[in-house]
Amino acid sequence: MLHKRLLPLALTAVLATAGCTFQIGDPSIVQPTPSSSIKQDAPQTGDGPTTEQGGVPTANDSFSDADVTKEINDAVDVVNTYWSTHWSEFFTGTYTAPRVLGAYNGSDPNRFTCGGEPALEMNAYFCIPEDYVAWDFNLMRDGYAEGDAWIYLVIAHEWGHAIQHRLDTSLVSAASELQADCLAGAVLYGATKDGTLLWEAGDTAEISAGLTKLGDETPWTDPSSHGDAIERVSAFGKGRTGGVLGCLNSA
Numbered sequence: 001m002l003h004k005r006l007l008p009l010a011l012t013a014v015l016a017t018a019g020c021t022f023q024i025g026d027p028s029i030v031q032p033t034p035s036s037s038i039k040q041d042a043p044q045t046g047d048g049p050t051t052e053q054g055g056v057p058t059a060n061d062s063f064s065d066a067d068v069t070k071e072i073n074d075a076v077d078v079v080n081t082y083w084s085t086h087w088s089e090f091f092t093g094t095y096t097a098p099r100v101l102g103a104y105n106g107s108d109p110n111r112f113t114c115g116g117e118p119a120l121e122m123n124a125y126f127c128i129p130e131d132y133v134a135w136d137f138n139l140m141r142d143g144y145a146e147g148d149a150w151i152y153l154v155i156a157h158e159w160g161h162a163i164q165h166r167l168d169t170s171l172v173s174a175a176s177e178l179q180a181d182c183l184a185g186a187v188l189y190g191a192t193k194d195g196t197l198l199w200e201a202g203d204t205a206e207i208s209a210g211l212t213k214l215g216d217e218t219p220w221t222d223p224s225s226h227g228d229a230i231e232r233v234s235a236f237g238k239g240r241t242g243g244v245l246g247c248l249n250s251a
Ligand SMILES: [Zn+2]
Pocket: 020, 023, 157, 158, 161, 177, 180
């Protein structure tokens, strides 16, 4: 994927890590206070672009940690820009971005905590009580080795949880993980429509592979909490074709 910088960077990602453990639906976490409801006259976002070339995932044979970090920063910028630009088309209230603690080392004893619990190894998460997103750098690096779309998927998904946290609970699906996948699809294809993200040959295959192949290896993609591979790909596709509104409970 290629990030086209149409706007100056408004957000700087700081390296850190985390996972999907501390999310909406986790009974150990206090549920957020609903702040925004859907607009009555919210326009549809329309169908996603159809410029994807398809093809096999594009593996990155040789890369540095700096390459991974750059891709992470680009993905954060793309996703935040999308929500910042389009929030008022869908919802009342004002958009606020979650904090980006970013990458951590899952084996670092001083890694991030959420509600007092240390971040899980090979995970990515949105921390509800502290309103931040974070990811294990190794999760990002391993996924990046299979193709850069993985990083965009993870960040768009976790950002989706942050969005859920900002919505009236009536709009948040009980299947919150699949809804986050849907929102990720809506944002990545929406950003493409905006011209801030270019899909390259193989990106779609990388997304599918990321939602399936890595599914049984990391907490982030635990089928018991995130749905199985078919459900996840289907949810992502729903966001691609239906946009943000197509992902909401009342849609
Ligand atoms: Zn999740």
